[in-house]
Amino acid sequence: MKLLEEMILNQGVILEGNVLKVDNFLNHQIDPGLMEKIGNEFYEYFKDKSVTKVLTVESSGIAPALMTAAKLQVPLVFIKKSKPSTMNDPLFCEVYSYTKQTTVTLCMERRFLNQEDRILFIDDFLANGQAFMGVEKMIKETKAQIVGVGMVIDKAFQKGHAYIVDQGYDLLSLAKISSFEDGVIEFD
Amino acid sequence: MKLLEEMILNQGVILEGNVLKVDNFLNHQIDPGLMEKIGNEFYEYFKDKSVTKVLTVESSGIAPALMTAAKLQVPLVFIKKSKPSTMNDPLFCEVYSYTKQTTVTLCMERRFLNQEDRILFIDDFLANGQAFMGVEKMIKETKAQIVGVGMVIDKAFQKGHAYIVDQGYDLLSLAKISSFEDGVIEFD
Numbered sequence: 001m002k003l004l005e006e007m008i009l010n011q012g013v014i015l016e017g018n019v020l021k022v023d024n025f026l027n028h029q030i031d032p033g034l035m036e037k038i039g040n041e042f043y044e045y046f047k048d049k050s051v052t053k054v055l056t057v058e059s060s061g062i063a064p065a066l067m068t069a070a071k072l073q074v075p076l077v078f079i080k081k082s083k084p085s086t087m088n089d090p091l092f093c094e095v096y097s098y099t100k101q102t103t104v105t106l107c108m109e110r111r112f113l114n115q116e117d118r119i120l121f122i123d124d125f126l127a128n129g130q131a132f133m134g135v136e137k138m139i140k141e142t143k144a145q146i147v148g149v150g151m152v153i154d155k156a157f158q159k160g161h162a163y164i165v166d167q168g169y170d171l172l173s174l175a176k177i178s179s180f181e182d183g184v185i186e187f188d
Numbered sequence: 189m190k191l192l193e194e195m196i197l198n199q200g201v202i203l204e205g206n207v208l209k210v211d212n213f214l215n216h217q218i219d220p221g222l223m224e225k226i227g228n229e230f231y232e233y234f235k236d237k238s239v240t241k242v243l244t245v246e247s248s249g250i251a252p253a254l255m256t257a258a259k260l261q262v263p264l265v266f267i268k269k270s271k272p273s274t275m276n277d278p279l280f281c282e283v284y285s286y287t288k289q290t291t292v293t294l295c296m297e298r299r300f301l302n303q304e305d306r307i308l309f310i311d312d313f314l315a316n317g318q319a320f321m322g323v324e325k326m327i328k329e330t331k332a333q334i335v336g337v338g339m340v341i342d343k344a345f346q347k348g349h350a351y352i353v354d355q356g357y358d359l360l361s362l363a364k365i366s367s368f369e370d371g372v373i374e375f376d
């Protein structure tokens with residue numbers, strides 16, 4: 001997605017540990033027009049997959065996932081990063097966040113997924129794939145099926161990309177970064 | 189907003205401590221069609237206020253705030269509930285969450301607001317107004333101006349509603365709950 005790549009080149013900042021900071025338009029301040037275009041891209045690619053639910057992880061996944069769910073006209077479920085006191089029958093998963101260097105508990109109500117569900121998982125970033133693997137484990141428990149994976153920014157040189165492709169999932173990455181060498185962002 | 193009131197009556201669950209659980213369509217699973225209608229309502233009410241930025245607090249505020257920002261064609265900034273390691277010059281505020289019975293640190297990059305900004309603050313719930321007061325304090329530090337406050341669900345019998353009205357802010361609440369007496373939800 002050309003526009004997204006240009007915004008990453010013009011406004012992205014590379015921090016230590018291959019962290020790409022894009023808080024001008026995706027992770028903190030959000031560009032709603034860009035989110036609509038992102039939703040359209042995911043919609044066009046996954047519209048024939050009979051998606052019944054879009055899933056994401058709070059918080060930065062919500063905006064692109066919401067615009068995708070709005071186009072597909074299906075509900076969005078956002079997985080939480082802590083167990084709210086008001087959950088009845090939660091699914092849990094512990095995942096390690098390399099960015100935050102800490103373990104995070106992913107959590108969602110079991111009743112929002114069932115074996116009839118065809119899930120499109122959308123997230124803002126793919127790096128080592130820890131969040132994806134956690135979500136995959138939770139979805140498996142409900143016997144729902146992952147029919148697509150949409151990543152806004154895919155640091156494809158890290159482990160997550162290969163994992164998702166190796167499992168045979170249909171992955172669409174809107175900005176696929178092949179390297180950060182010498183502080184220069186290269187797209188695939 | 190009739191549709192929202194009906195969804196609250198049909199799907200909302202009242203928990204201990206006047207907590208209203210609406211995780212079927214707002215706080216965990218999100219109904220994107222409802223969010224579009226919510227965005228339209230806020231847009232129609234605030235469109236002549238020359239809003240330059242929509243502000244909300246992660247995570248449940250993001251969906252209604254994004255749809256509002258998309259209609260207004262202005263950026264959305266979501267305030268974080270912890271300090272990410274990648275923030276440069278953050279504004280902080282400690283607020284008490286009655287629902288979670290704990291203190292939460294609100295945090296945002298200072299550079300996203302300046303004295304020219306005209307802020308529309310959108311949130312999913314108004315109860316005791318602690319989050320609003322924290323955000324108000326942070327906004328004051330930047331000398332930006334709050335020109336409107338939009339709440340999806342306003343538990344108007346708690347302290348937040350009176351506080352916002354008393355300060356003279358222009359408040360639109362899409363579902364204004366006057367009481368929860370005997371487990372029956374009454375709207376104003």
